[in-house]
Amino acid sequence: MSIPLESPEAGSNPDLRVAITGGTSGLGLALVREWRARGARVAFVARNRGRVERTAAQEGAFGIVGDVSQKDEIYPIATQMLGSLGGLDVLVNNASSLGPTPLALLGDTDCEDFAEAIATNLLGPFRLTKALLGALAASAREGRGSVVLNISSDAAVTPYPRWGAYGASKAALLHMSRIWHAELMPDGIRVLALDPGDMDTPLHALAVPDSDPAELLRPEVAAARLADAIAAELAAKRSASAPLAPQGSEA
Amino acid sequence: MIAASVPVQRPADAKLLVIDPRQRISHLPRASFVELLRPNDLVVANDAATLPASLQGMHVRTEIQVEVRLAGRRSLNVDDVTHFDAIIFGEGDFRTPTEQRASPPTLLPGDRIRLGPLRAVIERLLDHPRLVSLEFAGTPGEIWSGLARHGRPIQYAHVATPLALWDVWTSHAALPVAFEPPSAGFPLNWRVRADIRARGAKFATLTHAAGISSTGDPELDRKLPFDEPYYIPRSTAEELRIGKACGGRVIAIGTTVVRALEHAASLRAVVEGGFGIASQRIGPQSALRAVDAILSGVHEPGTSHYELLRAFVDNDTLERASGELEAHGYKTHEFGDSVLVERSAVKDRGESNTSMRRGTVRAAG
Numbered sequence: 102m103s104i105p106l107e108s109p110e111a112g113s114n115p116d117l118r119v120a121i122t123g124g125t126s127g128l129g130l131a132l133v134r135e136w137r138a139r140g141a142r143v144a145f146v147a148r149n150r151g152r153v154e155r156t157a158a159q160e161g162a163f164g165i166v167g168d169v170s171q172k173d174e175i176y177p178i179a180t181q182m183l184g185s186l187g188g189l190d191v192l193v194n195n196a197s198s199l200g201p202t203p204l205a206l207l208g209d210t211d212c213e214d215f216a217e218a219i220a221t222n223l224l225g226p227f228r229l230t231k232a233l234l235g236a237l238a239a240s241a242r243e244g245r246g247s248v249v250l251n252i253s254s255d256a257a258v259t260p261y262p263r264w265g266a267y268g269a270s271k272a273a274l275l276h277m278s279r280i281w282h283a284e285l286m287p288d289g290i291r292v293l294a295l296d297p298g299d300m301d302t303p304l305h306a307l308a309v310p311d312s313d314p315a316e317l318l319r320p321e322v323a324a325a326r327l328a329d330a331i332a333a334e335l336a337a338k339r340s341a342s343a344p345l346a347p348q349g350s351e352a
Numbered sequence: 353m354i355a356a357s358v359p360v361q362r363p364a365d366a367k368l369l370v371i372d373p374r375q376r377i378s379h380l381p382r383a384s385f386v387e388l389l390r391p392n393d394l395v396v397a398n399d400a401a402t403l404p405a406s407l408q409g410m411h412v413r414t415e416i417q418v419e420v421r422l423a424g425r426r427s428l429n430v431d432d433v434t435h436f437d438a439i440i441f442g443e444g445d446f447r448t449p450t451e452q453r454a455s456p457p458t459l460l461p462g463d464r465i466r467l468g469p470l471r472a473v474i475e476r477l478l479d480h481p482r483l484v485s486l487e488f489a490g491t492p493g494e495i496w497s498g499l500a501r502h503g504r505p506i507q508y509a510h511v512a513t514p515l516a517l518w519d520v521w522t523s524h525a526a527l528p529v530a531f532e533p534p535s536a537g538f539p540l541n542w543r544v545r546a547d548i549r550a551r552g553a554k555f556a557t558l559t560h561a562a563g564i565s566s567t568g569d570p571e572l573d574r575k576l577p578f579d580e581p582y583y584i585p586r587s588t589a590e591e592l593r594i595g596k597a598c599g600g601r602v603i604a605i606g607t608t609v610v611r612a613l614e615h616a617a618s619l620r621a622v623v624e625g626g627f628g629i630a631s632q633r634i635g636p637q638s639a640l641r642a643v644d645a646i647l648s649g650v651h652e653p654g655t656s657h658y659e660l661l662r663a664f665v666d667n668d669t670l671e672r673a674s675g676e677l678e679a680h681g682y683k684t685h686e687f688g689d690s691v692l693v694e695r696s697a698v699k700d701r702g703e704s705n706t707s708m709r710r711g712t713v714r715a716a717g
Contacts, residue, residue, distance in 0.1 A: 163493055176517035177500035180528050183401060184496040187430035188527060232518070234542075236526035239399050239557055243585045284542075287549060 123196030127302030200266025241289030246338030391552030392600030404503025450568025468502030536606030586625030
């Protein structure tokens, strides 16, 4: 499912606390900017120290140097996110790995590249979400609402040749999101997997080097739509009206 | 008693000693804790996540290796991470029991301490040669980053393997402000919280900056617990009000929850949401205003945790319980077994009818 064009609520979110993985380029950076523009407190994590420091200074966000694909880095990242934001309302698992680049047929994919895609796109979001789940539940109990947004892809549902590592990991992420969404419903936490569409980002350029940027969605447009979708979720939580259906749900 | 030495939060064979309101003692598997709950009961846990509060480094003036254990903070404000109270140990690490640890070099105001990426200065000594007020250099972001990357959870010699944060964060851990884990919450996981709901009981949290439980120094231990900041969400205050109105019990998960709720209840007739600093000691003389029962770890006589239980039941009962804990091989410390103590309906009134030491209670900040 693509997210709707119409924005039910595009207002500012001054008391919102948002954490974003992969926040120094592409969609992640656009999301940092979008939520900062809406007045939210934002923490983000990325691997390159120089880029983290530059983005933090430019956007007025809290920058964390770390790699979500590494198990030992998850708790230091979570500690800094919760410490700097004083709690958490929205977690965006955005950091993604394509696996082999250039893209390869599965039979030609090195096991190490496949494992890296799984570590970044599935294990990282699982571990980080799990570490932050207590804080998200606290936020929900306080009536603030709380949302986990996992960035999905049409490759999670369509078996595109040469997208095996990425597609398989995103399919697993989508299914994990749906199960978690069902399990956490009574706790007031929404877990969404949304597909922003094909965007003009470094990741897309790596995957499809000869694509025409003019035909691709600008990441800032996708970021605004996603922020609107989250705002609608939080508003739905507060007014107890019907939530958006997550990607791939039966509703 | 035996110290639990394996860092497993929910061992399958964990035991629970129950003291009921008539001061009768029984034994259950801890997994059946939820079956003791009734509709409208409110289970309140401390959702503080545990800081990596043990920092190895060097006392710059003497070039002697030290371990700094952060032990106190004046508020829960996210940007207020420049100043910490801390206990300083000499060379060595947690593998040496704290009682046998080397003393640090003589500590003086103005001394610099280098802790990995962190730089700190001793502002002043706090009535003890090893207890100091530290000021960290840098922005709150740099301090959070330094703590997260360089710090380790505080641990003691009875657990042989180095602890990681995932060993000590409860499943409801939210704000990283505890100096040692609020380990009474270890038995609770997502499944248990679903079971609590299924019984018609409720689950709520507060945040209390749980301090150090013991230091290995009798003189320092007598100062425990230090003043501890806490935060009670409005939603929790509301659940407390509803629970009371419906005749439910308030079951505190751990001594920190008792300390926070009783502090708040000493200020006003009804517990309200907001920030406060728990500065009181709870013991045999304390009247309990907010809490009906406590689920806690197994504590030995003489500790501040044990003293707190004396507010719930009389001394004879606690002594009987200690005998039973010993006889049944209960394990102590963070990863040990549990006790559930319900406030006695028959406790000797002559012992408990004086009010809490109000002189030590500070206004909520």
